[in-house]
Amino acid sequence: MKLPTQNESVRTSSVTSGTPNAQHHAGRALAWQICLSGMLALAAAMGVGRFAFTPLLPMMLHDGTLNLNTAGMLATANYIGYFLGAMLCALHRSKAPITMIKGGLVATVLLTWGMGLLHNDILWISLRLISGMVSAFVFVYSSGWCLHKLTQLGYPELGGVIFCGPGIGIMLTGLSSGPMVAHGWSADSGWLAFGALALLLALMIWRTYRNDPADQDLSPAGASKNKPAGETATVKREVHLQVIAYGMAGFGYIITATFLPVIARQALPDSFWPDFFWPIFGFGVALGAFGATRLSADGDQRRLLTISYLMQAVGVSLSILLPNAFGFALSCLLLGLPFTAITLFAMREARRLRHEHASSLMGLMTASYGLGQIAGPPLATALVHRSGSFSPSLCVAVVALLFGAAMYYRLSRRHPYPISQ
Numbered sequence: 001m002k003l004p005t006q007n008e009s010v011r012t013s014s015v016t017s018g019t020p021n022a023q024h025h026a027g028r029a030l031a032w033q034i035c036l037s038g039m040l041a042l043a044a045a046m047g048v049g050r051f052a053f054t055p056l057l058p059m060m061l062h063d064g065t066l067n068l069n070t071a072g073m074l075a076t077a078n079y080i081g082y083f084l085g086a087m088l089c090a091l092h093r094s095k096a097p098i099t100m101i102k103g104g105l106v107a108t109v110l111l112t113w114g115m116g117l118l119h120n121d122i123l124w125i126s127l128r129l130i131s132g133m134v135s136a137f138v139f140v141y142s143s144g145w146c147l148h149k150l151t152q153l154g155y156p157e158l159g160g161v162i163f164c165g166p167g168i169g170i171m172l173t174g175l176s177s178g179p180m181v182a183h184g185w186s187a188d189s190g191w192l193a194f195g196a197l198a199l200l201l202a203l204m205i206w207r208t209y210r211n212d213p214a215d216q217d218l219s220p221a222g223a224s225k226n227k228p229a230g231e232t233a234t235v236k237r238e239v240h241l242q243v244i245a246y247g248m249a250g251f252g253y254i255i256t257a258t259f260l261p262v263i264a265r266q267a268l269p270d271s272f273w274p275d276f277f278w279p280i281f282g283f284g285v286a287l288g289a290f291g292a293t294r295l296s297a298d299g300d301q302r303r304l305l306t307i308s309y310l311m312q313a314v315g316v317s318l319s320i321l322l323p324n325a326f327g328f329a330l331s332c333l334l335l336g337l338p339f340t341a342i343t344l345f346a347m348r349e350a351r352r353l354r355h356e357h358a359s360s361l362m363g364l365m366t367a368s369y370g371l372g373q374i375a376g377p378p379l380a381t382a383l384v385h386r387s388g389s390f391s392p393s394l395c396v397a398v399v400a401l402l403f404g405a406a407m408y409y410r411l412s413r414r415h416p417y418p419i420s421q
Helices: 008-013 020-048 053-063 068-091 096-119 122-153 156-162 165-182 187-205 231-265 272-293 301-321 325-338 337-355 359-387 391-413
Strands: none
Touching: 008 231, 020 096, 020 122, 020 165, 020 187, 020 231, 020 359, 053 068, 053 122, 053 165, 053 187, 053 231, 053 272, 068 122, 068 231, 068 359, 096 187, 096 337, 122 156, 156 272, 165 187, 165 272, 165 325, 165 337, 187 391, 231 301, 231 391, 272 325, 272 359, 301 325, 301 337, 301 391, 337 359
16 A cells, blocks of 8 residues: 655645644655655665675575675675675765665665675675665664654654664564565575565655655764864874774674574574564664654663663673573564664764764764674684684673773763753
């Protein structure tokens, strides 16, 4: 079922504009249309285009189309692509956000199909690299466009719904992979099916994204890209520490998020539970994204980041200490709940430190997060070959998350918010 287009909503508004109550309902309907469209766009680009590799990895290993080394290279290529895409968005101010969104959705479908139709390691690495860049484009431009529209309509609080999209996509792909395995599907068929899913999601929202002259100067990262004049030494130090601490989150979650189905199937070879762990992670992502918007933006976000990092550290630890169905399920939930919330809290911190000049800091923090993601898979595969287990790399991830939590807690103690905040 297709969502109503903006034109249809505007026509409804014009017909019912005789009363303020009718105008209110029409405006709220349009706001929900926009935030749901943003959610489905991120479900396609992130949940399918970026993260469908995780539930399909055990199928690819079973089919013999790749080995663990190649899997690590494909994962790293995707994270490098996301890093490059995010940096391009931060440095380049596009005058055609709608073109970037629609082009990214089309590319997501084609790149996902390409993984099922092509069988060459070099081509696969190229596809995953480009897919990472495309997912960054859609994430930045779609969320920016939708948040801008919601603010115009007077419903900025609905923005949190948009960021449920990656979790929704992860749940859809994760729940689909189990039946695929049960019915003897190959990984190639899985890629083709997920490409069709991305196409369906794109078609549902295609007409919502339409050009508006007022949108042409939208910048995905904010207004100014220059550092404000007169920044104190204390603020500069806090900025540097924030960048390092945020990078710890990228490294801390990525090993589990990349290799979770493989780890679970090794620990529970004859169980049906591994088919549900990745969807549980997706459910946690969606639930956490929605729940984070209910928390006050006026409180100390560094305390919230500390709690989020500790929650993820416990989640990763459980996959080591309790390698059973309950342990993995709880691990996935605790890893997923803070996943998007961490980004929300960290970007609020960037705006607090740099105000209207926050975009350069956001780009730097995103780059640090991306570097953490890039470093994770190669380290994991190297330690697996050395030890025969994922446990050493997961322990390193726990240490990284604890280190990040300690940094944010120390920042909150040494640089408390002004009383007025």
